[in-house]
Amino acid sequence: MPELAMRFGPYGGRYVPETVISALDELGEAYLRYRGDADFVRELNGLLDTYVGRPTPLYLAERLGARYGIDRLYLKREDLCHTGAHKINNALGQVLLAQRMGKRRIIAETGAGQHGVATATASALFGMSCCVYMGRTDMERQRLNVIRMKMLGAEVRPVDSGTGTLKHATSEAIRDWVTNVAETHYVIGSAVGPAPYPEIVADLQSVIGRETRAQMLAVEGRLPGSAVACVGGGSNAIGMFRGFLSDPDVQLIGVEAAGDGVETGRHGASLGHGKPGVLHGSLSYLLQDAEGQVAEAHSISAGLDYPGVGPEHSYLRDIGRVRYESVTDLDALAAFTALSQSEGIIPALETAHALALVGRQAAELNALGPVVVCLSGRGDKDVDQAGAALGINA
Amino acid sequence: MSIRPAPHWGSMPDGAARLQAAFPSNRAALIPYVMGGFPNVAASRDYAHALAPYADIIELGIPFSDPLADGPTIQAAGQRALEAGTRPSDVIEIAASLRGGPPVVLMTYVTLILSAGPERFFAHAADAGVAGVIIPDLPLDEGDSLRAAARAAGVAVIPLAAPTTSDARLAAIGTQADAFTYLVSVAGVTGGEVAVDDTLRAFVARARANISSPLAVGFGIRTPTQAIAIGAFADGVVIASHLIRIIEQADDHAAAIAAIGAYGAELASALAAGRSDAG
Numbered sequence: 001m002p003e004l005a006m007r008f009g010p011y012g013g014r015y016v017p018e019t020v021i022s023a024l025d026e027l028g029e030a031y032l033r034y035r036g037d038a039d040f041v042r043e044l045n046g047l048l049d050t051y052v053g054r055p056t057p058l059y060l061a062e063r064l065g066a067r068y069g070i071d072r073l074y075l076k077r078e079d080l081c082h083t084g085a086h087k088i089n090n091a092l093g094q095v096l097l098a099q100r101m102g103k104r105r106i107i108a109e110t111g112a113g114q115h116g117v118a119t120a121t122a123s124a125l126f127g128m129s130c131c132v133y134m135g136r137t138d139m140e141r142q143r144l145n146v147i148r149m150k151m152l153g154a155e156v157r158p159v160d161s162g163t164g165t166l167k168h169a170t171s172e173a174i175r176d177w178v179t180n181v182a183e184t185h186y187v188i189g190s191a192v193g194p195a196p197y198p199e200i201v202a203d204l205q206s207v208i209g210r211e212t213r214a215q216m217l218a219v220e221g222r223l224p225g226s227a228v229a230c231v232g233g234g235s236n237a238i239g240m241f242r243g244f245l246s247d248p249d250v251q252l253i254g255v256e257a258a259g260d261g262v263e264t265g266r267h268g269a270s271l272g273h274g275k276p277g278v279l280h281g282s283l284s285y286l287l288q289d290a291e292g293q294v295a296e297a298h299s300i301s302a303g304l305d306y307p308g309v310g311p312e313h314s315y316l317r318d319i320g321r322v323r324y325e326s327v328t329d330l331d332a333l334a335a336f337t338a339l340s341q342s343e344g345i346i347p348a349l350e351t352a353h354a355l356a357l358v359g360r361q362a363a364e365l366n367a368l369g370p371v372v373v374c375l376s377g378r379g380d381k382d383v384d385q386a387g388a389a390l391g392i393n394a
Numbered sequence: 395m396s397i398r399p400a401p402h403w404g405s406m407p408d409g410a411a412r413l414q415a416a417f418p419s420n421r422a423a424l425i426p427y428v429m430g431g432f433p434n435v436a437a438s439r440d441y442a443h444a445l446a447p448y449a450d451i452i453e454l455g456i457p458f459s460d461p462l463a464d465g466p467t468i469q470a471a472g473q474r475a476l477e478a479g480t481r482p483s484d485v486i487e488i489a490a491s492l493r494g495g496p497p498v499v500l501m502t503y504v505t506l507i508l509s510a511g512p513e514r515f516f517a518h519a520a521d522a523g524v525a526g527v528i529i530p531d532l533p534l535d536e537g538d539s540l541r542a543a544a545r546a547a548g549v550a551v552i553p554l555a556a557p558t559t560s561d562a563r564l565a566a567i568g569t570q571a572d573a574f575t576y577l578v579s580v581a582g583v584t585g586g587e588v589a590v591d592d593t594l595r596a597f598v599a600r601a602r603a604n605i606s607s608p609l610a611v612g613f614g615i616r617t618p619t620q621a622i623a624i625g626a627f628a629d630g631v632v633i634a635s636h637l638i639r640i641i642e643q644a645d646d647h648a649a650a651i652a653a654i655g656a657y658g659a660e661l662a663s664a665l666a667a668g669r670s671d672a673g
Contacts, residue, residue, distance in 0.1 A: 015532060022560060280460075294459045
């Protein structure tokens with residue numbers, strides 16, 4: 001039987017309290033079993049097809065391409081997934097797995113609220129109780145998603161510690177899991193956490209890259225010259241990149257949050273400016289101080305406002321397979337407006353970081369051939385915050 | 395009381411030998427916890443010294459920004475310690491000030507040790523007389539090179555076991571336990587309230603059957619009555635969050651020292667009486 005990856009090079013592992021080790025073992029065994037189980041696969045694929053709306057389109061964004069100076073700019077429309085982002089791909093797979101494992105209670109952490117909404121949605125679909133941990137700051141800046149989660153029947157537990165963002169929500173979710181591990185499945189929202197979570201999340205998100213690869217071959221008759229995705233924990237990025245890791249001619253670029261600018265120290269660029277350390281159960285690049293205390297990240301985008309990153313990204317960075325760049329809040333806002341007004345698509349602020357990078361490095365990317373951006377989520381959730389930042393009132 | 399194997403003096407780190415010797419033969423060991431730097435470094439040093447006369451082993455916490463195994467009380471204490479500017483080296487200096495008293499084990503999270511560099515961290519700790527280290531986010535499958543660095547420096551790594559740990563894993567944990575094993579009383583984080591019931595007795599018995607080192611039980615032990623009850627079937631009891639609550643409730647520093655000293659004395663005499671009552 002194949003095993004799930006525990007490490008990516010030196011990164012990953014499971015640095016967690018002993019209490020949850022047996023649950024991680026159980027999760028890994030269950031995932032391996034059901035991934036090869038015809039009924040499970042049929043049910044999951046059926047839901048991805050008829051409930052999520054997969055495959056998502058690969059859209060040729062001609063007007064944004066012209067604006068940026070890119071001949072063939074494609075958007076992988078994960079924003080068209082049910083609930084508005086790629087997060088549902090993972091949440092649905094994990095909640096279906098939890099149901100097969102006989103768990104009755106689902107917990108999750110959320111930053112931007114997209115993973116929380118996706119998990120609340122999947123829990124409603126399967127009749128499971130759902131509790132989502134969310135930092136107080138994030139509850140304010142992603143208010144609409146808080147309301148959606150509650151409408152879906154989930155309990156949203158505010159987390160007041162620290163800056164009230166994704167790091168703190170994740171810590172609280174893990175503490176809940178340690179305490180209620182027997183009946184609870186923890187649906188982690190990104191390709192982070194203790195093994196086997198990073199591998200399971202990447203596997204469930206790899207549908208993005210698989211579809212993109214086939215769609216590019218169908219419409220262009222070739223692979224893209226480059227694929228670009230934003231990276232907080234990095235689940236949409238790893239889902240996209242897995243479609244092209246074995247194609248050395250496809251340039252892969254992950255885009256982190258530069259916040260106020262990396263020179264200010266107020267950013268979320270762990271791969272660019274962190275060093276290896278352990279947060280939330282795995283060894284990976286991490287923003288930390290000289291003593292190893294985990295630093296607070298800063299980003300206008302709640303989903304990228306995280307001092308850690310998935311361990312596979314750390315490995316891909318070290319071996320040079322993926323290039324990681326960063327984009328400031330201001331540049332992301334400009335790209336947010338550019339896509340909204342040139343294509344009629346309002347992107348999530350997270351996603352806007354990937355678009356901004358494409359705009360910044362358009363000439364170089366255009367020379368490589370068609371460019372694909374993972375349009376990981378839509379921006380409805382960001383109307384309050386982006387509206388305030390852009391001076392747009394009702 | 396368990397029958398312990400003859401200590402392997404030749405291969406055992408010095409710290410492990412000191413910790414094994416700290417477990418009394420006629421009663422359960424008292425292991426109080428002090429968060430280094432809470433509410434500031436000097437005060438926490440005083441608390442550790444106030445508890446030392448009653449302690450068989452002192453557990454000294456190095457504050458960490460994201461303590462996954464800790465409940466609200468220790469989280470908040472650690473946060474205050476960090477806000478007061480506490481660094482790991484400050485806590486190791488508190489350990490050094492306790493030389494000549496009960497052996498000290500540091501309690502901290504793995505990333506702080508990785509950040510310092512395990513060789514450097516353990517050499518520094520050993521120089522300060524630290525006997526052992528408890529790392530709640532380092533299960534037995536991780537950290538082989540970290541353990542080797544600790545052993546080379548003469549610092550014992552105290553493994554943890556939980557009620558959810560299988561018999562096979564308990565046995566594997568036992569092979570790493572050259573000083574003692576820390577049994578987490580409940581599936582959960584620190585600072586709840588332990589239930590001294592058949593479930594806990596069965597877990598300690600299962601650990602006893604698979605692990606030959608002394609067994610200390612921690613998480614959620616608050617009252618002398620609970621300490622006595624657990625001390626009747628375990629080799630040591632760890633009191634942590636409750637001591638922090640006593641410090642928080644005191645009117646001032648002097649009152650806090652008096653209160654935890656009195657509580658330490660009460661626990662120590664309760665454990666002594668509890669074991670003699672049990673025969």
